[in-house]
Amino acid sequence: MNQPSQNSTKPESDSPGLKQSAPLEETANNDESTNASPKRSLVSGSNFDRSKPDNKNASTMIDVRDVNFYYGDVQALFNVNLTVPEKSVMALIGPSGCGKSTFLRTLNRMNDIIDGTRVEGTIKLENQNIYDPTIDVVALRSRVGMVFQKSTPFPKSIFDNIAFGPRLSGTTSKSKLTEIVERSLQQAALWDEVKDRLSDSAMALSGGQQQRLCIARTLATNPEVILMDEPASALDPASTARIEDLIFELRKQYTIVIVTHNMQQAARVSQYTAFFYQGRLIEVGPTKELFTNPTEKQTEDYITGRFG
Amino acid sequence: MSNNRGEFNSKINSRHRTSKLFELFCLSAVLLALVVLCVLLFSVISKAWGWVDVDFLTSHHSRKPEDAGIKAALWGSLWLILLTGLFSIPIGVGAALYLEEYSRKNRLTTFIQVNLSNLAGVPSIVYGILGLTVFARMFDMFPGEQQSVMTISLLITDLSIPLPFGPTLITGAMTLSLLILPVVIISSQESLRSVPPSLRHASLALGATEWQTIRSQVLPAALPGIATGVILSLSRAIGETAPLLMVGAASFITATPGGIDGMGDILTNPGSLLEVPFSKYTCMPMQIYNWVKFAKVEFQEYVTSAGIVVLLGVLLLMNATAVYIRMRFQNKIQW
Ligand SMILES: Nc1ncnc2c1ncn2[C@@H]1O[C@H](COP(=O)(O)OP(=O)(O)OP(=O)(O)O)[C@@H](O)[C@H]1O
Ligand SMILES: [Mg+2]
Numbered sequence: 111m112n113q114p115s116q117n118s119t120k121p122e123s124d125s126p127g128l129k130q131s132a133p134l135e136e137t138a139n140n141d142e143s144t145n146a147s148p149k150r151s152l153v154s155g156s157n158f159d160r161s162k163p164d165n166k167n168a169s170t171m172i173d174v175r176d177v178n179f180y181y182g183d184v185q186a187l188f189n190v191n192l193t194v195p196e197k198s199v200m201a202l203i204g205p206s207g208c209g210k211s212t213f214l215r216t217l218n219r220m221n222d223i224i225d226g227t228r229v230e231g232t233i234k235l236e237n238q239n240i241y242d243p244t245i246d247v248v249a250l251r252s253r254v255g256m257v258f259q260k261s262t263p264f265p266k267s268i269f270d271n272i273a274f275g276p277r278l279s280g281t282t283s284k285s286k287l288t289e290i291v292e293r294s295l296q297q298a299a300l301w302d303e304v305k306d307r308l309s310d311s312a313m314a315l316s317g318g319q320q321q322r323l324c325i326a327r328t329l330a331t332n333p334e335v336i337l338m339d340e341p342a343s344a345l346d347p348a349s350t351a352r353i354e355d356l357i358f359e360l361r362k363q364y365t366i367v368i369v370t371h372n373m374q375q376a377a378r379v380s381q382y383t384a385f386f387y388q389g390r391l392i393e394v395g396p397t398k399e400l401f402t403n404p405t406e407k408q409t410e411d412y413i414t415g416r417f418g
Numbered sequence: 419m420s421n422n423r424g425e426f427n428s429k430i431n432s433r434h435r436t437s438k439l440f441e442l443f444c445l446s447a448v449l450l451a452l453v454v455l456c457v458l459l460f461s462v463i464s465k466a467w468g469w470v471d472v473d474f475l476t477s478h479h480s481r482k483p484e485d486a487g488i489k490a491a492l493w494g495s496l497w498l499i500l501l502t503g504l505f506s507i508p509i510g511v512g513a514a515l516y517l518e519e520y521s522r523k524n525r526l527t528t529f530i531q532v533n534l535s536n537l538a539g540v541p542s543i544v545y546g547i548l549g550l551t552v553f554a555r556m557f558d559m560f561p562g563e564q565q566s567v568m569t570i571s572l573l574i575t576d577l578s579i580p581l582p583f584g585p586t587l588i589t590g591a592m593t594l595s596l597l598i599l600p601v602v603i604i605s606s607q608e609s610l611r612s613v614p615p616s617l618r619h620a621s622l623a624l625g626a627t628e629w630q631t632i633r634s635q636v637l638p639a640a641l642p643g644i645a646t647g648v649i650l651s652l653s654r655a656i657g658e659t660a661p662l663l664m665v666g667a668a669s670f671i672t673a674t675p676g677g678i679d680g681m682g683d684i685l686t687n688p689g690s691l692l693e694v695p696f697s698k699y700t701c702m703p704m705q706i707y708n709w710v711k712f713a714k715v716e717f718q719e720y721v722t723s724a725g726i727v728v729l730l731g732v733l734l735l736m737n738a739t740a741v742y743i744r745m746r747f748q749n750k751i752q753w
Pocket of ligand 2: 212339
């Protein structure tokens with residue numbers, strides 16, 4: 111497969127069909143979504159409706175090998191090995207302080223910003239090591255978007271918030287920006303609520319709307335991978351449900367890694383789940399198997415609520 | 419339990435009394451400051467009454483108190499502030515940006531940081547001596563009676579730069595810039611620090627470069643704070659006398675810098691703008707200081723007061739600008 115080189119800026123990110131591979135998967139997903147997406151059930155039995163890994167032979171998007179991570183002298187991640195298949199949702203679960211956020215931030219090198227951090231091992235994004243010295247971090251971050259736990263709208267208008275990413279890479283045409291803004295807001299299921307007030311401040315939106323705005327903002331840069339750090343932790347059940355629906359929709363086009371403290375949420379939105387404990391990856395596998403039949407004792411204890 | 423409860427309540431009256439006393443103390447401090455300020459303002463304004471008029475603003479110094487004006491000093495002060503701003507804003511804000519946004523914390527930056535705070539406390543006369551050595555005399559690198567002149571040919575006109583600068587506006591402005599730089603840097607840093615880090619992270623995570631993040635997120639959010647700090651520092655500079663005394667602001671001069679005393683002059687002879695930085699000059703605090711030393715009682719009392727009122731007027735205008743910028747930009751960035 112021919113990978114675009116990462117150290118050049120992303121080639122023409124305007125084409126919506128970013129991933130050329132396997133259009134068949136798209137249809138497979140669509141089939142499933144028609145019978146799963148309209149109605150969501152919180153009953154635990156149907157929790158796994160969406161969690162079937164539906165394309166077994168999907169290619170690997172992220173490949174993490176032997177990753178150790180240090181904050182100064184303190185090691186926060188120990189020998190993590192993990193692969194995330196393309197166009198799937200992987201949930202990261204584990205007790206507070208186990209290193210989920212740290213791991214997530216290694217995937218788009220946001221840890222670089224923190225003084226005194228150090229990473230060992232390799233993390234490959236479509237076969238390219240993102241810690242290679244020749245990698246351009248700016249280009250990497252436009253391919254691997256991130257949604258933070260606390261929504262962080264810019265103190266600008268809704269339109270300018272979404273247009274920020276495309277403008278960074280030099281898109282100035284008003285019509286093109288308008289198109290991107292509308293498409294991103296549609297994708298993030300926010301368009302209908304804000305279409306009449308795009309020039310209003312994004313700070314005036316509700317918490318749930320702000321979070322969807324942040325997701326839309328990330329989508330506008332046309333990433334391949336979206337990282338989400340507890341995107342729904344501060345939201346009410348209705349907003350949470352919308353975000354979960356959204357994640358389910360986004361999976362058709364994007365690879366998603368999501369940190370969550372909510373076991374039901376992990377079960378509802380993800381195909382794969384990774385359980386972290388004290389900086390170590392204890393177990394990873396298809397969500398349904400991990401939840402119904404964990405192989406490790408610690409995993410079982412955690413998901414049955416015996417600790418954490 | 420009940421014992422404790424009683425003790426707790428028995429003290430409650432004395433606690434309220436202490437609280438009340440403290441409130442009274444704070445109130446009297448405010449009132450005292452206000453009274454002193456009012457008395458001062460009243461006495462100055464009442465003496466200046468009838469002396470501050472258009473003539474006072476548009477005529478030069480004269481031996482006769484009735485004819486004396488503040489024109490040269492007013493223009494001198496305005497140019498001084500403009501040039502000081504031109505020097506200190508880019509350098510000060512640039513340094514603050516580097517220290518806050520780019521540099522990683524290490525021994526060198528800690529050392530710089532500590533010394534910035536120290537420099538902010540250095541008496542202004544010391545900066546005067548520094549300015550004298552470095553700008554006015556340039557370490558006596560150009561010996562001889564005659565001042566050497568460097569001529570740079572620009573397209574339409576020649577720019578003549580005296581070396582060393584001597585007692586010219588540019589010397590004064592550079593000295594004042596040095597004086598206020600530490601405060602400009604520290605207050606700019608403070609405003610940059612108050613920008614939430616999450617804003618930077620969100621921007622970087624979208625694939626913005628450091629500079630794009632600073633330009634479109636950090637600076638707009640920090641601008642009101644930075645502008646306020648800069649303008650307050652410039653207000654301090656406009657009232658400075660000691661360092662300018664050192665670097666040789668003229669006592670009495672009957673010419674405005676570059677011979678400009680209105681927009682018309684700039685339009686008819688734009689070349690005169692180039693002469694401004696290298697003109698001899700005086701400024702309002704200097705002028706007031708010199709009037710006080712005059713024998714005639716009218717000078718000591720009325721002309722001086724009139725000068726002070728003009729100086730206060732300019733200060734008030736600058737502070738009003740600071741408030742305006744603050745409100746305007748705060749509305750614009752839609753928190
Ligand atoms: N900036 C930092 N500097 C130093 N240590 C840090 C930093 N951030 C996190 N840590 C440490 O690294 C470990 C993992 O933290 P991390 O934030 O990744 O946990 P987490 O799994 O996301 O927890 P939570 O579920 O509470 O968000 C913790 O022990 C934490 O104290
Ligand atoms: Mg976390």
